[in-house]
Amino acid sequence: MLTLYGIPNCDTVKKARTWLDGAGIAYAFHDYKKQGISRDTLARWCKVVGWETLLNRAGTTFRKLPEEDRTGLDEDKAIALMLAQPSMIKRPALESGEILEVGFKPERYAALFGR
Secondary structure: OOEEEEOOOOHHHHHHHHHHHHOOOOOEEEEHHHHOOOHHHHHHHHHHHOHHHHEOOOOHHHHOOOHHHHOOOOHHHHHHHHHHOHHHEOOOEEEEOOEEEEOOOHHHHHHHHOO
16 A cells, blocks of 8 residues: 655645646555654664655754754654654655655656656
8 A cells, every 4th residue: 555644734745645646546645743653664764765864854843953952863863853743754755565755756756656
């Protein structure tokens, strides 16, 4: 089963959903804000794409953190931040079996789905 993880009001998530819908690709949507995310899932994703890719440092949530929370980052600290504030997870995350795509680029989705 294909699952798209994100936050419904995120513009990038909206673009990914529109692309998937337009391509006729069925997926389940997992809302981080309502459904949360597990430490195990984040740890697994970090092993695939790296915590540096998964942690959204460009967002306002991360930029508003106190300096001591933004420095000395490692995987454990990044996962703790993402668990506490799911909006710090780069969006969207698309997962199905061996596929884990973080972020949205139409050309990447087209390559993944042969479109």
